[in-house]
Amino acid sequence: MEGFYEKIAEILEVDTLNASDELADFPEWDSLSVLSVIAMIGANYGVNLTASDLRGAATAQAIRDLVARKSGR
Amino acid sequence: MNLTFSHRRISGLLAVVPANERSFVEDMANFNSPPARSLKLMKVMGYDKHRVVDGPVCASDLVCFGMEHLFASGALARDGCDALIVVTQSPDYIMPPTSSVIQGRLGLKQDMFCLDINQGCAGFLIGLFQAFSLLEQPALRKVALVNVDVMSRKTSPRDRNSYPLIGDAASIAIVERSQDGTAIHANLKMDGTRRDALMIPAGGLRLPCSPETAVMEDDGENNFRAKDNLRMDGSAVFNFVQVEVPPMIRDLLQAAQAGMEDVDYFLFHQPNRFMLHKLADQMNVPYEKMPSNIVELYGNSSGVTIPMAIVHNLRERLLTGSIQACLAGFGVGLTWSSMLMRLGPLDFCELIDYK
Numbered sequence: 001m002e003g004f005y006e007k008i009a010e011i012l013e014v015d016t017l018n019a020s021d022e023l024a025d026f027p028e029w030d031s032l033s034v035l036s037v038i039a040m041i042g043a044n045y046g047v048n049l050t051a052s053d054l055r056g057a058a059t060a061q062a063i064r065d066l067v068a069r070k071s072g073r
Numbered sequence: 074m075n076l077t078f079s080h081r082r083i084s085g086l087l088a089v090v091p092a093n094e095r096s097f098v099e100d101m102a103n104f105n106s107p108p109a110r111s112l113k114l115m116k117v118m119g120y121d122k123h124r125v126v127d128g129p130v131c132a133s134d135l136v137c138f139g140m141e142h143l144f145a146s147g148a149l150a151r152d153g154c155d156a157l158i159v160v161t162q163s164p165d166y167i168m169p170p171t172s173s174v175i176q177g178r179l180g181l182k183q184d185m186f187c188l189d190i191n192q193g194c195a196g197f198l199i200g201l202f203q204a205f206s207l208l209e210q211p212a213l214r215k216v217a218l219v220n221v222d223v224m225s226r227k228t229s230p231r232d233r234n235s236y237p238l239i240g241d242a243a244s245i246a247i248v249e250r251s252q253d254g255t256a257i258h259a260n261l262k263m264d265g266t267r268r269d270a271l272m273i274p275a276g277g278l279r280l281p282c283s284p285e286t287a288v289m290e291d292d293g294e295n296n297f298r299a300k301d302n303l304r305m306d307g308s309a310v311f312n313f314v315q316v317e318v319p320p321m322i323r324d325l326l327q328a329a330q331a332g333m334e335d336v337d338y339f340l341f342h343q344p345n346r347f348m349l350h351k352l353a354d355q356m357n358v359p360y361e362k363m364p365s366n367i368v369e370l371y372g373n374s375s376g377v378t379i380p381m382a383i384v385h386n387l388r389e390r391l392l393t394g395s396i397q398a399c400l401a402g403f404g405v406g407l408t409w410s411s412m413l414m415r416l417g418p419l420d421f422c423e424l425i426d427y428k
Contacts, residue, residue, distance in 0.1 A: 030294050031234075031308050032114050039117055039347065048355050051312040 001045065001064060008060045011036045019061035037063065047071045075328050076259040078205045082251035084215075085148060085421040086391075088384045089139040089243040090371055092426040093127035097237050104233040105295040111233060119346025119365070123240045123372030125225035130427070131165045132221040133174045135243035138427050140179055140217075148421045149247065151179070155213040156186035158203050160196035160220045160376050162405065163227060164189065167277075175219070186213065193271070194342045194404025196220050196376025197244075198259065198412055204248040205257075218246040220376035227273055229298035231289065235305050238345055240372015243427075244380035247420075258329035259412035260321060270309045271405040275300040310404070314348055317409050318401060319355045325399070325411045333358065336413070337396040338387065342403055343367035343378035375404065383416070384424045391417035 009017035143149040159172040172187035221243035275286035286300040349365035395417035403409040
């Protein structure tokens with residue numbers, strides 16, 4: 001999953017993002033960002049996440065793990 | 074629950090939209106968010122233009138305009154319908170029913186069954202079930218099924234969560250008996266425990282409109298709306314659609330012993346392009362078999378969007394031929410419903426502007 005964190009950082013409108021950063025700490029982590037992440041993951045990794053899947057993911061690492069699990073990668 | 078019908082058809086479809094068009098970029102001036110953020114929303118969701126009434130236009134105004142058009146063009150006789158079903162969440166009055174208002178304004182016959190149904194995004198299907206059932210009575214030959222909403226009047230222009238996607242519109246579907254005995258399969262589920270996901274909190278008897286209910290409140294994400302306004306829990310609705318709709322379609326096709334490949338078009342309610350693309354992805358349906366362009370062109374007009382998707386995208390085809398259509402509506406209630414039916418050829422299939 002090349003460039004995964006960069007793509008999440010772009011959605012959160014920050015330059016850098018650590019895998020363990022708490023998403024809730026970012027001012028841009030709102031419902032629009034949730035939708036943007038769902039759209040980005042669908043388009044780039046062919047994985048369909050629901051909004052409630054993402055609700056359980058506290059960090060970018062957790063989202064990455066979720067995508068990996070769902071795509072079998 | 075599973076439902077089946079037979080010997081029923083839609084013989085004509087008319088959609089009416091206000092001529093007044095607004096763009097998302099114009100709406101942005103009212104939002105309390107940075108323009109870059111709003112433009113991102115526009116891009117992700119697929120917003121562009123929407124049609125909303127200009128001034129105090131009511132549901133019956135759009136419908137009477139459409140009915141007069143049908144009378145004038147000869148598509149329908151003034152005494153040609155034996156029932157008028159009006160599905161709306163934005164009635165002219167709490168009482169009398171909007172169907173009675175329309176009957177009176179148009180001078181329709183007294184030998185007539187008028188009925189209002191309070192339903193939204195699944196309202197085209199709920200209305201079809203009622204129309205099909207009424208046609209069990211030999212005294213009824215033609216039913217006019219009307220879906221109409223002027224929800225822009227109940228939506229706060231400062232609510233970026235709802236206002237940019239709302240569209241006002243009406244549709245008139247003529248439903249009658251047919252010779253075709255092929256089964257029409259349908260299903261329906263409702264969950265009133267999730268009724269808060271889409272609601273107008275004030276204006277009924279539980280919470281009458283007052284100066285307090287007109288006060289604008291922040292939803293926590295810079296969307297300002299009053300209790301008098303439409304409120305939508307966007308993520309709850311999105312989640313509901315993703316979780317409930319694909320299994321519903323699978324169950325429908327199973328009950329009908331049909332496969333995905335037997336369906337020519339998936340004509341679904343149009344919440345926005347993003348949600349429809351997500352549904353198509355989940356169900357492995359090519360985007361061209363599931364039209365998703367109504368919100369960006371006209372807005373989401375709740376129960377009217379399925380007729381809108383049909384008249385805008387399939388007019389030529391349905392005037393001469395027919396398709397196997399999978400219809401689905403999902404929304405307020407919560408309510409979700411789908412139907413597999415043969416659609417066309419239609420006697421009329423048209424979209425007109427209300428001026």
